[in-house]
Amino acid sequence: MNMPVLDRTPDPTTQNDRPGASHLGFIDCDVHPYVKGPNDFDPFLSKRWLEHKKTIGGRTRQGLAKTSMYPRMSPGAGMRMDSWPKNGNHPGSDLPLMREQLLDLFDVAYGLLAPLVGGGPGERNVEFGAAMATACNEWQLANWCDPDPRLLGAIQVNIEWPEAAIAEIEKRAGDRRFAQVNIPPRGLEPLGRRRYWPVLEACAANDLPVSLHLGGTSGHASTGGGWPSFYHEEHPSYVQTMQTLVTSLVCEGVFEQIPNLKIVLVEGGFAWLPALCWRLDKHWKRLKAEVPHLKRSPSEYVHDHVWVTTQPIEEPERPQDMLSILEWIGPERVMFSTDYPHWDQDDPRYAFKVPLPDEWKRKIYRENAKALYKLD
Amino acid sequence: MTRHVVARVDEIQPGQRKIVTVRGREIGIFNVGNDFFGLINRCPHQGAPLCRGEVVSRLVAPMPGDYRLTRPGEMIRCPWHCWEFDIRTGQSLCDPNSVQARAFDVAVEPGKALVDGPFVAESVQVTVEENYVVVTV
Numbered sequence: 252m253n254m255p256v257l258d259r260t261p262d263p264t265t266q267n268d269r270p271g272a273s274h275l276g277f278i279d280c281d282v283h284p285y286v287k288g289p290n291d292f293d294p295f296l297s298k299r300w301l302e303h304k305k306t307i308g309g310r311t312r313q314g315l316a317k318t319s320m321y322p323r324m325s326p327g328a329g330m331r332m333d334s335w336p337k338n339g340n341h342p343g344s345d346l347p348l349m350r351e352q353l354l355d356l357f358d359v360a361y362g363l364l365a366p367l368v369g370g371g372p373g374e375r376n377v378e379f380g381a382a383m384a385t386a387c388n389e390w391q392l393a394n395w396c397d398p399d400p401r402l403l404g405a406i407q408v409n410i411e412w413p414e415a416a417i418a419e420i421e422k423r424a425g426d427r428r429f430a431q432v433n434i435p436p437r438g439l440e441p442l443g444r445r446r447y448w449p450v451l452e453a454c455a456a457n458d459l460p461v462s463l464h465l466g467g468t469s470g471h472a473s474t475g476g477g478w479p480s481f482y483h484e485e486h487p488s489y490v491q492t493m494q495t496l497v498t499s500l501v502c503e504g505v506f507e508q509i510p511n512l513k514i515v516l517v518e519g520g521f522a523w524l525p526a527l528c529w530r531l532d533k534h535w536k537r538l539k540a541e542v543p544h545l546k547r548s549p550s551e552y553v554h555d556h557v558w559v560t561t562q563p564i565e566e567p568e569r570p571q572d573m574l575s576i577l578e579w580i581g582p583e584r585v586m587f588s589t590d591y592p593h594w595d596q597d598d599p600r601y602a603f604k605v606p607l608p609d610e611w612k613r614k615i616y617r618e619n620a621k622a623l624y625k626l627d
Numbered sequence: 628m629t630r631h632v633v634a635r636v637d638e639i640q641p642g643q644r645k646i647v648t649v650r651g652r653e654i655g656i657f658n659v660g661n662d663f664f665g666l667i668n669r670c671p672h673q674g675a676p677l678c679r680g681e682v683v684s685r686l687v688a689p690m691p692g693d694y695r696l697t698r699p700g701e702m703i704r705c706p707w708h709c710w711e712f713d714i715r716t717g718q719s720l721c722d723p724n725s726v727q728a729r730a731f732d733v734a735v736e737p738g739k740a741l742v743d744g745p746f747v748a749e750s751v752q753v754t755v756e757e758n759y760v761v762v763t764v
Contacts, residue, residue, distance in 0.1 A: 332706030333679055595708060601673040 273612065274599045275358040278620035280560040281464070281517050281588035282353065282362040282402065284395050285343035291394075292369055295386035303379055310375035312470035320468050321485040323594055334592035342592040346398060353591045354401055357599060360617065361626055362402045363430055363588075364391055365464045365517060372409050372435045373467055380409035385419055388429075396428040403624070405433035405462055410450050417453040424457035430624045431460040431515065437469035442496050443503030452509055460513040460558070460623060463496060465489040486595075493519035494527050497553060501531060504544040506552040513623065514557045518590060521559040522567070525579035528553050554581055558623060560588035561615070562597040570604035582611040586620045628763050632751045636735055636758040639663070642700055646678055649764045654731055656760055657682070657714045659701055664714050665731035665762045666703065671719070675707035677728055683711065685720065732763040 286292070293301055313320050323329030327342070334342035334352060343349065353359060369387045374380030384407035391404040406423045408416035423429050432454045440446065442463070454461050466489075472478045473492070479485045493516050499505075506512060531549035535542070545552075559580065567573055577585060590596040599616065607615065620626070633647040639658040646668055647654050653668035655678025670677040684699040702711045702720065711720040712728045719726035739755045753759060 327706070331675075332681070333676060598673045598675075598707075 270357055270600055274616075276360050277357060277587055277599055277616035278360050278626070279353065279357075279362045279589050279591070280515070280586045280620055281365050281562060281590045282349075283343045283591065283593060284349075284364055284366050284368075284391065284402075285341040286368050286390075287340045287344045292383065292386040292390055295389035295393075296382060300379060300382040300386075304383075309370045309379070309383075311370060312373055312375060313468045320473075321479070321482040323482060327594060329594050331592045331594055331596060346395065349591070350399070353589065354399065359401060361430075361620070361624075363462070363620070363624075364395060364402055364404050365433060365462065366391060366405065366407065367464070367466060369407070371407055372433070373469075374409060377409050377412035377415070381412050381415035381419070383407075384409050384416075388419070388423060392428055400428075403430035404428055405431050406459065407433055408450065410434055410438065410447055413446070413449045416450045420450070420453045420457060420459065424459065429459075430626075431462045433462050433464060435467050435469075436463040436465060436492050436496055436519075437467050437471070437473070439469060439471075441499030441503075443499030443501070443505045445503070448505065448508060451505065451512055455509045455512040458511075458625075460515050462515040462517050463493070463519075464517040465492065465519050489519050490523050494523065497524070497527060497557060498531065500556075501545070501549045501552050502542055504542070506556050507544055507546060512556055515560065515586075515623070516557065517560045517588065518562060519559070520563060520565055521561070521580060521585065522565040522576045524553070524557075524559060525576065554584065558584050558586055558619065560586050561602060562588045562590040563595045564597050564602045566604060573603060573605050574607075577607075577611060577615075582614050583619055585615050586623070587616045629747055630734075630761050630763050631747045632736075632741060632753060632759045633762050634751060634760040636663075636760055639760065642682065644678060644682070647762070649762060652764060653678070654762060654764070655679075655703075656733060656762065657703070659714055662715075663733040663735060663760050665733040666712065666714060666717050667729040667731070669728075670705045670707065670710060671726050671728055672705065672708060672710050675705050677703060677705050677712065680704045680706040682714070685711070734761050734763075735759070736761045 296304060327335065330342040336345040336348050354362060366387055369383045371380045371383030371387055374383060387407040395402045396404050406420060406429050408419050410416050420432055473485060473488045475491060479488060500514065528550035535545060535549050587599060631649045633656055634645050639645050639656060641658050641661055644655050644657045647656055654665050655668050657664045666678055668676050668678040681704045682700055683702045683704050684696040685702050686694060687697055688694045701714055703714050704711045717728035717730035735758050738753050738757045738759060741753045741759055742755055
């Protein structure tokens with residue numbers, strides 16, 4: 252944005268807004284890299300799929316092209332307005348600006364990438380989807396992880412073609428530039444269904460957590476009661492999606508079947524999780540005969556297998572209520588995330604409206620992610 | 628409190644703004660219908676550069692389906708989370724009772740008066756013929 256600026260020598264007695272030591276060096280569990288243009292994946296596609304992309308293109312699960320189901324209210328197209336690079340490219344597509352606004356500003360130790368580009372994971376033509384997912388993985392390495400080793404990739408797969416998804420996971424396993432496997436949370440069926448077990452088993456067998464980042468569409472209505480009218484209405488539907496995933500994974504017995512499966516819920520908030528667990532526990536006591544494969548209470552499975560990221564953080568009317576929420580979930584299961592460069596991103600200096608105990612702060616900003624992803 | 632000359636009046640046309648740094652504070656100076664206002668360039672929510680956001684109207688709807696654009700050009704929308712503030716007062720639209728962006732006193736003074744002082748104008752050349760925007764910090 253072009254606007255005149257008058258810069259005067261600051262008064263040395265005035266505090267500037269540089270982050271304090273307690274907000275430096277954190278691990279950011281949700282960073283979005285974007286493409287500079289529609290052809291960024293082309294170098295990583297075979298001739299066969301490049302031709303397909305040029306002549307046929309993607310088959311998404313929504314009826315709209317070149318826009319999302321719920322366009323964002325911000326004139327910045329759902330992005331932080333000040334994250335648009337001067338060259339006019341998309342926010343998140345410019346590594347130097349990402350360094351300036353996030354990685355260097357906060358001396359970020361690691362940034363967990365969540366690429367929402369390319370359409371591979373949600374592509375209806377699963378062969379093209381798998382090719383685009385693979386291309387996205389190569390693109391992450393070439394454009395982000397190799398130039399800046401603080402950035403850790405998320406393995407993209409199209410879960411509707413399990414054999415290809417498993418092959419991709421096995422190909423990337425052991426490559427420490429990737430931290431986890433990214434699966435769209437809005438699938439054709441709830442994630443706990445048996446058709447998805449082989450892929451989840453491959454993740455666990457290769458010691459890769461599964462991150463479920465909100466957004467996108469499965470083609471089903473995004474709420475159990477039909478399509479929302481407003482983005483404001485769609486945004487909290489992310490919570491419903493996360494609740495569906497957690498409930499499905501628990502009730503189907505996935506955590507009995509795959510005892511070392513680790514699930515990370517990204518961008519779905521977290522204040523809802525304790526209440527869901529209370530409800531699941533209550534009914535489990537009465538309905539055990541229907542789900543005899545559940546050996547432990549749902550809340551125990553959730554605590555042992557599910558991590559949450561903070562953004563978009565809840566802002567309770569009484570800020571101190573946040574402490575109760577964290578205590579109920581367990582501060583060892585909460586990991587800080589910014590969601591840079593999205594419009595609803597959180598700043599580590601101001602996200603929590605209440606001071607956290609030092610031990611919780613260390614865990615949430617750094618130690619939990621460090622342990623989960625086995626980082627140095 | 629000191630009065631700082633931060634711009635010539637014709638530098639900031641109606642609907643425009645200029646970001647100035649005075650005593651270490653970034654302040655957005657806005658021209659709203661030839662009245663000048665100053666807001667701290669820091670959103671009280673999460674510290675975003677508030678004054679770099681979009682200048683918008685206030686959209687009200689007394690009833691669903693009955694939409695009215697009011698006060699055109701008098702609201703600033705934060706570039707991060709889209710909280711809207713009254714440029715004239717810094718009052719928050721979404722939480723008017725407990726959230727406020729700090730507003731600064733801004734006045735227009737003739738160069739003739741400024742030459743006599745006491746004003747700080749190290750970055751703006753003051754001449755007696757022009758009018759100037761002066762912010763008190």
